[in-house]
Amino acid sequence: xxNAVYVGLSRQMILRRELDIxxxxxxxxxxxxxxxxxxxxxxxPAAPAETLGAPKPVKFVLDAGVARDFGQGALFTTGSDLxxxxxxxxxxxxxxxxxxxxxxxxxxxxxxxxxxxxxAGDPVSGDGGGEIIVxxxxxxxxxxxxxxxxxxxxxxxxxxxxxxxxxxxxxxxGDNLLRNVSNLQPEAAPDVRxxxxxxxxxxxxPILEITRLIEVTxxxxxxxxxxxSTADLSRRAVExxxxxx
Numbered sequence: 001x002x003n004a005v006y007v008g009l010s011r012q013m014i015l016r017r018e019l020d021i022x023x024x025x026x027x028x029x030x031x032x033x034x035x036x037x038x039x040x041x042x043x044x045p046a047a048p049a050e051t052l053g054a055p056k057p058v059k060f061v062l063d064a065g066v067a068r069d070f071g072q073g074a075l076f077t078t079g080s081d082l083x084x085x086x087x088x089x090x091x092x093x094x095x096x097x098x099x100x101x102x103x104x105x106x107x108x109x110x111x112x113x114x115x116x117x118x119x120a121g122d123p124v125s126g127d128g129g130g131e132i133i134v135x136x137x138x139x140x141x142x143x144x145x146x147x148x149x150x151x152x153x154x155x156x157x158x159x160x161x162x163x164x165x166x167x168x169x170x171x172x173x174g175d176n177l178l179r180n181v182s183n184l185q186p187e188a189a190p191d192v193r194x195x196x197x198x199x200x201x202x203x204x205x206p207i208l209e210i211t212r213l214i215e216v217t218x219x220x221x222x223x224x225x226x227x228x229s230t231a232d233l234s235r236r237a238v239e240x241x242x243x244x245x
Contacts, residue, residue, distance in 0.1 A: 003058050008227040010060040014041050015220040017063055022216065025209045033073065033104030033176060034202035036209075040064040070167050073104075073203040075195055081141050082108040082116065085200040088192035090161040093125035094118055094177060100125070101177040102162065102170065102186070104200055110134055116149070116159075120175050125160040127188070132157035143196040159194060162186035 018039040028034040042064040045057035075085045084106030086092070091102035101122070108124055111117045116124045116132045126132045127147065134141055138151040147159035164170060169182035180186070 004230045005227055007058060007060055008223050008230070010062065011223050012220060012227075014039070014061045014063060015216055015223065018216050019213070019220070021066065022209055022213045025204050026206060026213070029202055029204040029206050029209075031105075031176065031202050032107055032199050034204065035071075035073075035104070036069045036202070036204045038067050038069070040067050068167070068170075069203060071203050073200045075198045075200055077198050079197050081143075081196065082110065083197055083199050084108060084143060084159065085195040085198035086161060086192055087195055088189065090163045090189035090192035091178070091186075093160045093162050093186075094122045095125055095131070096122045096177070098173075099179070101173055101179055103177050105176040106199055110136070118175070127158035127160045129160070130157070132159070143194060145193045145195070146190070147194045161189045161192045161194060163189035163192070 021037050021039050025036050040063075042062055043059040044062050045059050070089070072087070075087065084092070086104055086106065091104060092106060094101045094103060103118070105118070107119050108116050109119065111121060114133045114135060116134065118124065123131045126149075132149055134149075134151065134156065138154070140151070142150050143159065144150070147161055148155050149157045149159060164180070164184065164186050166182075166184060169180055169184050170178040171181050173179040
């Protein structure tokens with residue numbers, strides 16, 4: 001009976017992890033550029049706790065990582081010149097102290113040097129890797145669909161929009177940024193469209209996530225009842241054996 005308890009415990013751990021992920025999705029339903037996540041699980045055979053009459057092997061449930069859906073979120077209008085939304089498969093490239101980072105969060109601003117930066121102050125990379133510097137005295141900033149940044153009739157730079165052939169190489173790095181954890185280098189995404197004065201909302205579907213939250217909660221409660229029933233059955237068996245002796 002210990003096998004059932006151990007298997008149930010492994011399932012409970014996975015369900016608790018899944019609850020955390022779903023709760024994080026719900027909390028970020030209004031976060032710009034956020035991508036919905038889901039838990040991947042796998043089974044792993046292991047030797048049973050008891051060999052007498054126990055199946056061989058016993059299969060436990062394990063965490064196999066987090067999957068991220070990079071599907072397009074809805075674009076909404078803000079009217080701010082430095083709010084940018086991506087239409088298509090690509091990422092803005094940002095230069096941080098830890099190296100290049102990637103994001104779909106286009107809430108940019110100007111710093112004291114006139115550079116286009118993120119809300120955290122990290123410079124947004126231009127096409128070719130340089131920074132884009134704006135002179136406030138030269139008029140309003142316009143950004144074309146291909147990312148070209150202009151003031152008046154003068155082009156002053158181009159926002160870099162990059163694409164990865166394999167999105168699994170990206171992992172969360174905080175501040176709504178992603179980092180490349182492989183040697184795979186991104187490529188320019190010329191067919192992607194940059195929309196000035198717009199932002200991309202998250203692709204979280206709140207109703208679906210709430211439904212998942214209810215389902216996982218019920219599954220957790222069901223496993224808990226099963227474990228309690230198994231433990232109670234084991235206790236009564238021991239008591240009967242004691243009386244028989």
